[in-house]
Amino acid sequence: MMTRRDLLGGVAAAALVPLAGGVSGAFAAAKAAGGYCRHVDPFIGTGGHGHTFPGATVPFGMVQLSPDTNTAGWDACSGYHIQDTTILGFSHTHLSGTGVGDMMDVLVVPRVGPVRLDPGTPEVPGEGYRAPFDHADEQASPGYYRVRLKDSGIEAELTATARAGLHRYRFTQRKDGAHLLIDLAHGFQDPAGSVTRITGATLRLVGDDTLVGGRQVHQWGQGRVIHFALKLSRPFAAARLYTNDHALPEGAREVQGAALKCVLDLPDAASAPLLVKVGLSAVDVDGALRNLEAEIPGWDFDGVRAAATAAWEAELGRLAITKGGDAADLKIFYTSLYHALLAPTLFSDVDGRYRAMDSTVRQLPAGDNNYSTYSLWDTYRALHPLFTLAQPPRRVGDIVGGLVRMAEESPAGPPVWPLQGTETGCMIGWHSAVVLAEAAAKDIPGVDYARAWPIFRKQAFQGQTSGLPEYRRLGYIPSDTVEEAVSKTLEYAYDDWAIARLAEVAGALDDARILRQRSLNYRALFDRDITFMRPRFTDGSWARPFDPRGMGHSRKWRDFTESNAWQATFLNQHDIYGYMAMFGGPAAFEAKLDELFTTSSDLPDDAPPDIAGLVGQYAHGNEPSHHIAYLYAYTGAHHKTQARVRSLLKTMYRADPDGLAGNEDCGQMSAWYLMSALGLYAVDPVTPIYVFGSPLFDRVEVAVGEGRTLAIEAMGNAPDSPYIQSVIWQGKPYTRSWIRHADLVRGGRLVFTMGPKPNPAFGAGKDNQPPSFGGSTA
Known part of the structure; x- marks a missing residue:
């Protein structure tokens, strides 16, 4: 297995699963007031290290049509960064908030003047096909993006359906040499800036208005395959094909190779807007053509944009804020919801064909969908619990059921980080087990859990990679033989907890x-004398030297994955009471939590940038910390959870491009905000409960189950009133600091009374604290 740092060191709404049931009446009210989309700012997260993109897409769509401003370096993972001032062009696939880059397939570059085949540099864009732009000339909203290119005056607009993208270009200046460049060699580059690794690419001209082709890419997703079909709204006057930047003879209609490009001449470009529609398929060109014709049969840009907006309105309306929050709060909330619905991404054609994890082409049963882009190390924590609560069961079943299908098809076994028919093997553990176990615990229909069990059993009992033999033999992974051994031990232990549920x-x-x-193997790495998780050698001795802020005991490799001992010490989600006793009991554990949040935030020079958003040594910018503020509930000091969660909601998220504390990670950073703003969080997703936090808004209506509504209210809520005084559920007093998933998805009314001072009695009694390690959830 690899970590992200290892790698970097080197329109139809009907095209997706139809929504089951309606959303609350708040949808109509919000639409009359301008809609939910008006609160979304796709530029949030495009600064700092958020790694998001601002382009056009629909919920869970295969196509993410967006501008590319850079293709090399850590902050180019999505192809766009707010600090960039040039645009290379517009490509059709992008990753949202990842820590590793790939995708950026089928770059379309509108230009005037001489043909430039090289992108040039940001410093001297005129020497290549890059174009300078001002952010003042950009606009983005869900399903739509617009920009004006400074040198040519070309105005570009983008919109999308599930499997196709639609461009509209206005060549505002009557200049000679108007053309489109299609660069099939474009894509994410290694940090050193080497060319995108491509094999088996093809381009073929069809008539005088169509270009088709495909390529196999070897970047993060090794050997992933993508095909496309591109059509123009009016014929091109001439076309030229290139391989390795050498032109083929005049009249050539097809080319094969690695670095392929095509130029389509448009002498009448300024006479009327030019529309370009592009369909994608991982199966073949015929699939791309079928997807294109099924989803964008005509040339109605505004109609496609309206359909994309309607799809987003329906999805955003599933979490309807009907009272409370200022403009910034609403923008952060609905942009978070927007980001949470960008992945996983659709990865099957309109006819149900898809490219499987073993590179074969397979057929889905009628009505099913296949998905890709599962950032499981991140998203099992809050994104998938959000889906189980606020997405239709059919869609959740599709997303989760796809993991079973991948496990069967993949030579690598259980999914780790699957991307477009390939297994990247990125990060540690097999957290697809957690997503499946959570769905089983919550009775999500349409998932064949029995089919999954033998595959996960084989991994648990016979797997030979990444320290698993040592883990089974010693009860922990020794840090003198395996890198990142502490984090792997802890996460394998949690995966065992999840796989046990599948076994049941x-x-x-x-x-x-x-x-x-x-x-319970995590216990082998806990040093009771200093109350820290720490690395251990094969002979059982503790590794030295030990610094809880350090990345490891030596420079050879790290003992922790994107974390240190401070964060790893609290990486226990399933046996909290058993773990708490090892500290000396609830009071000692509470004191250790206090120390985590109040100790110095200093880090050593070799700390990865992923350890970000620090409060003491709590790191909100990376996922291992995300459940920690909720652990106070298990000590009986739930008021400290309330205070800490409210503080994180208000300080770790801003309505600015640099508004995220770390990588968005395919929706996890946003999902933490969404669940916490509702006042709910799944510390252990395999146990089907939510721990209360501190609800941010006065009233939110959540579409749950099949056409049911959960209303969450916070009476007396205010910026200086983060503390729960009391709770009423379904009209009756409720004293627990947690609530069952099964109760919430039936719909109902959950009312918090908030105040400026803590109520230490709320959730303090043993019977009112959350269950753990199989404790009763009755």
């Missing part, structure tokens, strides 16, 4: 018992 569903009760016991 499959009726393998003896295996479930073994795995539950093995999920």
Whole structure:
């Protein structure tokens, strides 16, 4: 397995699963007031290290049509950064908030003047096909993007359906040499700036208005395949094909190679807007053509844009804020919801064909969809719990069921970080097990859990990679033989907890018992004398030197994954009471939590940038910390959870391009905000409950289940009133600091009374604290 830092060191709304049931009446009210989309700012996260993109897409869409401003370096992972001042062109696939780059398929470059085949440099864009632009000339909203290019005056507009993108270009100046460049060699580059690794690319001209082709890319997703079909709204006058920047003879209609490009001449470009529509398919060119014709049969740009907006309005309306919050709060909330719905991405054609994890082409049952782009190390924590609460069960079943299908098809076994038919193997653990176990615990229909069990069992009991043999033999992974051994031990232990749930569903009760016991392996790395998780050697001795802020005991490799001992010490989501006793009990554990948030935020020079958003040594900018503020609830000091969560909501998210504390990570950073703003969080997603936090808005209506509504209200809420005084559920007093998923998805009314001072009695009693390690959720 690899980590992100390892790698970097080297329109139809109907095209997706239809929404089941309606959303609340707040949808109509919001639409009359201008809609939810008006609160979304796609530029949030495009600064700092958020790694988001501002372009056009629909919820869970295969196509993300967006400008590319850079293709090399960590902050080019999405192809766009707010500090850039030149645009290379507009490509059709992008990653949202990842820590590694790829995609940026099928770059379309509108130009006037002489043909430039090289992109040039940001410093001297005129020497290549880059174009300077001002951010004042940009506009973005859900499903739409617009920009004016400074040198040519070309106005570009973008919109999208699920499997196709639509461009509209206005060549405002009557200049000679108007043309489109299609650069099939464009894509994310290694940090050193080497060319995108491509094999087996093809381009073919069809008639005088169509270009088709495809390529196989070897970047993060090794060997992923993409095909496209591009059509113009009026014929091109001439076309030229290039390989390795050498022109083919005049009249050539097809080319094969690696670095391929095409120029389409448009002498009448200024006479009327030019529309370009592009369909994608991972299967073949015929699939791309079918997707294009099914989703954009005509040339109605405004109609496609309206359909994209309507799709977003329907999805954003599933979490309807009906009272409370200022303009910035609303912008942060709905932009977070927008980002949370960008992945996983659709990865099957309109006819149900898809490219499987073993590179074969397969057929889905009628009505099913295949998905890709699962950032599981990140998203199991809050994004998938958000889906189980506020997405239709059919869509959740599709997304989760796809993991079973991938596990069966992939030579690598259980999914780790699947991207477009390939397994990147990025990050640690097999957290697809957590997503499946959570869905099983919440009775999500349409998932064949029994089919998944043998594959995950084989990994748990026979897997040979990434320290698993040592983990089974010693009960921990030794840091003198395996890198990132502490984090791997802790995350494998949690995966054992999840796989035990799959064993129960499959009726393998003896295996479930073994795995539950093995999920306690985390204990082998806890040093009771200093109350820290720390690296241990094969002979059982503690690794030295030890610095809880350090990345490891030596420079050879790190002992932790994107974290240090401070964060890793709280990476326990499933056996919190058993773990708490190792500290000396609830009071000692509470004191250790206090120390985490109040100790110095200093880090060593070799700390990765992922450790960001620091409060003490709590790192909100990276996922291992995301559940920690909620652990106070298990000590009986729930008021400290309330205060800390409200503080993080207000300080770690801003309505600015640099408004995220770390990488967005395919929706996880935003999902933490969304769930916490509702006042709910799944500390252990495999246990189907939510721990209360501090609800941010006065009233939110959540579409749950099949056409039901959960209303969450916060009476007396205010910026200086983060503390829960009391709770009423379904009209009756409620004293627990947690609530069952099964109760919430039936719909109802959850009312918090808030105040400026803590109520230490709320959630303090043992019977009112959240269950853990299989404790009763009755």
